[in-house]
Amino acid sequence: xxxxxxxxxxxxxxxxxxxxxxxxxxxxxxxxxxxxxxxxxxxxxxxxxxxxxxxxxxxxxxxxxxxxxxxxxxxxxxxxxxxxxxxxxxxxxxxxxxxxxxxxxxxxxxxxxxxxxxxxxxxxxxxxxxxxxxxxxxxxxxxxxxxxxxxxxxxxxxxxxxxxxxxxxxxxxxxxxxxxxxxxxxxxxxxxxxxxxxxxxxxxxxxxxxxxxxxxxxxxxxxxxxxxxxxxxxxxxxxxxxxxxxxxxxxxxxxxxxxxxxxxxxxxxxxxxxxxxxxxxxxxxxxxxxxxxxxxxxxxxxxxxxxxxxxxxxxxxxxxxxxxxxxxxxxxxxx
Amino acid sequence: xxxxxxxxxxxxxxxxxxxxxxxxxxxxxxxxxxxxxxxxxxxxxxxxxxxxxxxxxxxxxxxxxxx
Numbered sequence: 001x002x003x004x005x006x007x008x009x010x011x012x013x014x015x016x017x018x019x020x021x022x023x024x025x026x027x028x029x030x031x032x033x034x035x036x037x038x039x040x041x042x043x044x045x046x047x048x049x050x051x052x053x054x055x056x057x058x059x060x061x062x063x064x065x066x067x068x069x070x071x072x073x074x075x076x077x078x079x080x081x082x083x084x085x086x087x088x089x090x091x092x093x094x095x096x097x098x099x100x101x102x103x104x105x106x107x108x109x110x111x112x113x114x115x116x117x118x119x120x121x122x123x124x125x126x127x128x129x130x131x132x133x134x135x136x137x138x139x140x141x142x143x144x145x146x147x148x149x150x151x152x153x154x155x156x157x158x159x160x161x162x163x164x165x166x167x168x169x170x171x172x173x174x175x176x177x178x179x180x181x182x183x184x185x186x187x188x189x190x191x192x193x194x195x196x197x198x199x200x201x202x203x204x205x206x207x208x209x210x211x212x213x214x215x216x217x218x219x220x221x222x223x224x225x226x227x228x229x230x231x232x233x234x235x236x237x238x239x240x241x242x243x244x245x246x247x248x249x250x251x252x253x254x255x256x257x258x259x260x261x262x263x264x265x266x267x268x269x270x271x272x273x274x275x276x277x278x279x280x281x282x283x284x285x286x287x288x289x290x291x292x293x294x295x296x297x298x299x300x301x302x303x304x305x306x307x308x309x310x311x312x313x314x315x316x317x318x319x320x321x322x323x324x325x326x327x328x329x330x331x332x333x334x335x
Numbered sequence: 336x337x338x339x340x341x342x343x344x345x346x347x348x349x350x351x352x353x354x355x356x357x358x359x360x361x362x363x364x365x366x367x368x369x370x371x372x373x374x375x376x377x378x379x380x381x382x383x384x385x386x387x388x389x390x391x392x393x394x395x396x397x398x399x400x401x402x
Contacts, residue, residue: 101386105393132386135393252392278385282377289373 082233085200085207092267098278099271105133106250107268110261113248120171123192124272127165139165146170184225186238195273202266207231209262212241
């Protein structure tokens, strides 16, 4: 304790002395000549002119470049862009969480009973449902409800057969033109990759499904045949609100509120777009685990190999310095 | 300790063929252990979310329907 206090005192004393010296020095300088200080400042301004000018030029050119090319250029008004969706804490979006497969099952039910009347899901086969949210028997029974074309038979006729697990989900319309004709000119998009295809992903779809107001706000222009939804770019969407409380009846007893159905169908659509997500996350963690072990190992090997190089000591012994003239052969001494 | 190390050396690494067998066998065992362990951790984190956790409900239901 005393040692500490003493050393602290010792450090304080020179500080005080330095402060005293500095004060006296400035006093003496200002008292002696005023011209010398003015000259000093002038020369320091001259030496700093180049770096200061270069800095100003650099800042200025960056600022000009930013205001010219760096800012967001919005070709559309905020109404035409659509309201940004709220960020929701999706449980399945966490790095260490799989899809909630009970939710996928409910979401598929919502898709089948509500969305499928207009939207196709043409990239998802029945077999993908097996082992994810349906048993084999359920999926087979579901596939057999629909008819598919067979290969041409011996007479070249194409017949109909019941669906198999390898068949893809049937589309509600034969082609895009038929879909447009049936929907007042608006094409209901295929939902297979919709979560990946829209900015905001799950948040956007959930916000869109639950974001229909009771009536459009005052002053909003809604075209004939369109519905108002602030999250849809342009705010006029051909799809009307479809999800209402208790629209479907879940077989696991979950209460089918609007937001519950929207959440389930959004998670289901995320699965449709990224069916590999569960395995991808698990594999990613395994890769991280193994590569961190390998990284630690490589750090250890590096230190092991470098230890003799890092800890060696180089000793330089300079040659003995002597006058070069003394090395010359001496003439015989004549005296 | 030295006795153990030398006995391990003599048993596993002295002959090249035996060492090759040791490498293959230990790689197999390590992979088995790693996969089992990581699978167990993953399943405990995602308890109740995966299909294998919920499928019993629907399997039983299907059997009931058939009866």
